[in-house]
Amino acid sequence: MRPDRVWEIARKDMASVRRHKYVLYGLIGIPLIFAIFIPMASIYPVVTSEEPLDNKLPPFAQPGMAPKQAVVTGLANMAVLMFMFLPAAIPSTIASYTFVGEKVNRQLEPLLATPTTDLELLIGKGLGAFVPAMAATFASFAGLVAIVDVLTFPLFGYLLLPNLISAVVLLVYAPLVCLLSVSWSIFISSKVSDVRAAMQLGIVGIAPVLLFYFLFMGGIVSLEWMTLVAFGLVLASASAGLFALSKATFQREEILTKWR
């Protein structure tokens, strides 16, 4: 594995992505919505409202706190969990352009003729989708933290975010979800020849995240260590499995003879 070649492939893909305005809008717009809209729409109304009654607390409220703090903490955790959607959604958009787009435009054959290994190509192109998605996720999260802390500091007297859950989400779940999404998109790319179809199918990659989110929102799971570790293991296994599948799919022979 030669890191300089891998990085060059990723750099080229990132440069290409910057010139696709719809991808760029998504890369900037969606993180902005996550950073600004979500806390303003969910946390701000609670912070500025009357103290909620004990017996009317929603299932996601954090136990062992004053009612308003419990609701706000639960909402902040939900907002943090929503940050798994970003590394799931963004790579599918980018990878749809860099894999399916290049396949349709017949740009893969000259690339495959270079003295790079299949794995270098796969990792390079994967990084080209992974790096912008993670950068957008981190930047967006920084915005969320700032807004949530400004809104909630008067209520708590300390900074609510970042907390341990956000560290797990950002540093463990987000990269795994991103890897899962990239791998899934590569697999999809071998099956479809239309960028929009690839993007739509790529969204299926967010299914595990969606499931976990609704389980938490419905109070079926709580954010305890056991739950976090179990979900982490599920994500890691799914990512590893899908990466192995994408590795088997992304081979010169397969791309030139079987990719439709």
Added chain:
Amino acid sequence: MIKLQGLTRKFNGLVAVDGLTFEVGEGEIFGLLGPNGAGKTTTVRMLCCLIKPTGGKAFVGGYEVGKDALRVREIVGLLPEAPGLYGELSAYRNLEFYAKLYGVPKRRREENIERFLKMLGLWGRRDDPVATFSRGMQQKLAIVRAMVHEPKVLFLDEPTAALAPESAKTVRDFILELKQERRTIFLCTHNLHEAERLCDRVAITNSKLIAIGSPSELEQKFGPSRTEIRLERVSRKIVDAVRRLKHVKGVEVVGDKLMVEVEDPEAANPVIVEAVVKHGGRVRYVARAVHALEETYLRLVRESEA
């Protein structure tokens, strides 16, 4: 430089390339001719280690195709059927990207990019996005991309397809310059004039190898030999006189020209000219009929399909 030993490729039972065996020497321009579906692109893809042979062996620059794939890909350059450039990036960035993947050092990379872009008249447009280039300019840029790491062997799949005549000539001149540098060039083409003008040797294939040799060898061996005689005026008397000659296999009148099919032009031509003059014809010129390779090719392909 290139050696094929029974090279075969099957796709789900369908034989695309069937036991090709031939060699291409260093510094040679070699043409691979054949109808659509004859396995030309598959052959090139195998030789560039993009797909694996299902039978036989091949060597490029001494490295075995399949086993030494990275080594082979380091010493070959490929111009595929479609240019496949990154339209949103500049011409320079496209070339720089590929040069880096081939591991060309920075200084050499800059020199090569400048040299080859200048040779093909694209240096002035180096910073423009490739999407703004015409089809011909993109094709020329794709040729530069294949050359940017100075490969020993260059595979060109239809290099002048869809090019305007002046661009096609620039590309042909470029290929001839590369030959001067002792590079081996493997050309797939449907353009038989081009093959005749550029190639030292050609192979005619239709999955299997049908014939191999220099264009003139193939014409002599397999093609009809035709002499073109342009006259001031063609008369019935002259045509009949030529037709009666024993060396002549057939005569066709095209405007003010007689197209005479002969077995041995060197023996027949003086006799034909003498007969034309004797029967009142005024000869403007005598030449070997053009498209000789084309006729040879069409005949061989038809026979292989029969």
